[in-house]
Amino acid sequence: MTDAADLTARLIRCPSVTPEEGGALVLLEDMLRAAGFEVHRVDRGDTANLFARWGAKGARSIGFNGHTDVVPPGDLGSWTHPPFSGHVEDGTIWGRGATDMKSGVAAFVAAAIDFVTQTPPDGAVILTITGDEEGPSKDGTIAILDWMTEQDERMDVCIVGEPSNPSEMGEMMKIGRRGSATFRIKARGVQGHAAYPHRAKNPLHALTLYLNDLIAAPLDDGTDHFDPSGLQITSIDCGNPASNVIPETATAVVNIRFNDLHSGDSLTADLTRRACDISDQTGVALTVQADISGEAFLTQPGPFVDLVRDVVAGQTGRRPELSTSGGTSDARFVKDHCPVVEFGLVGRFMHQVDERVPVAQVGQLKDIYQRILERYFV
Known part of the structure; x- marks a missing residue:
């Protein structure tokens, strides 16, 4: 034995x-x-x-x-x-x-x-x-x-x-x-003085609008064998040490654990479409990088x-x-x-x-x- x-x-x-x-x-x-x-x-x-x-x-x-x-x-x-x-x-x-x-x-x-x-x-x-x-x-x-x-x-x-x-x-x-996907979102605006916001484009404002849109409603209600998919914002950063400067760039990281109603490709397409909408609305360029570690x-x-x-x-x-x-x-x-x-x-x-x-x-x-x-x- x-x-x-x-x-x-x-x-x-x-x-x-x-x-x-x-x-x-x-x-x-x-x-x-x-x-x-x-x-x-x-x-x-x-x-x-x-x-x-x-x-x-x-x-x-x-x-x-x-x-x-x-x-x-x-x-x-x-x-x-x-x-x-x-x-x-x-x-x-x-x-x-x-x-x-x-x-x-x-x-x-x-x-x-x-x-x-x-x-x-x-x-x-x-x-x-x-x-x-x-x-x-x-x-x-x-x-x-x-x-x-x-x-x-x-x-x-x-x-x-x-x-x-x-x-x-x-x-x-x-x-x-569940599948697992990590999305890195980068917002690029125009740097400027906080006292003159009309001369700048604040990437943090655009990124905040985007993230609020992501968490405004659940991705789904679950399926017979899966709980609802979960979306978590795990990081927001702009690397800005000055309180009176509107930064040029800001980044966020979002992790999604998703059920079989979604795929890595479908989530990437959805987050990219939302980023384009916010870019059109604010004039700040948002780009989405996806890392799908499992479906x-x-x-x-x-x-x-x-x-x-x-x-x-x-x-x-x-x-x-x-x-x-x-x-x-x-x-x-x-x-x-x-x-x-x-x-x-x-x-x-x-x-x-x-x-x-x-x-x-x-x-x-x-x-x-x-x-x-x-x-x-x-």
Whole structure:
């Protein structure tokens, strides 16, 4: 039997702060190859990635996706135990990545190894593990999926092992995610003396009109599986140290978390149209720069969603809520490849000082993943 908790502790001892590999993928590569997996390193740029498949290429398959990179630990003196010690005490594993998400990776790696060893399936089990989820996310799961396309590798369905439960195992699984877009708006007017506003064009006045227009009404009322989209103004700045000078330029940053009523393109078009209207009204030039980090998506409830949900209910006694809440994850890339859901541990301590996870919870997650594998290949 492969001990998922012990593997979690060993992975935590690999200091894999993005983009450093830290030995985590080397450890997993050796374990998976020894268990009969065909393993490939799919490194791109400064990012280390791993693809592993047990079973025939092209066979019916189920995949798991996760990451071994972690966020920086912060002030080392604030930790009860060193962040890369993998310290185990009183049934708890301590360290950076204990929750997000070396435990999830350890659970599905351990489940996959024991499953193919004990009951070899008529099909394939595929593991995709990246070192770039906490960073730019440009050369991680995207690179693996690009490589899979080139190599004609395919997952039929996939589970992302990100923490998905708010406080108790079995509360929630993710069947989609909101999209995320950041817009940088620049207003360019004419600088002048505050006492002679007729000789200037105040970009802050135009920008204020624009931002008020954005927040005057909700973007939507939500859908069956999504909450209403949310728009937040996160920055306004003109870099002006003088109180008696009308500045020439001003900028604002707006972040939108959007549901499946919108796309990055539709929001960009809408914000650009509004900017043109304000420019025409004020004579101040407004430009909009968009950065779309992920589109909204939904895996429709059906046999695969039901299978995962039923297994979680059977193992935890809780039938998980089907949710699209939270931020983004690499599921936003996997959804372009195959149907994807997310189920993992309780996320209470992720990214915190003294990040930690109960040993029993890691073992329970491994059992859930192994039972999903057994049910999938029935």
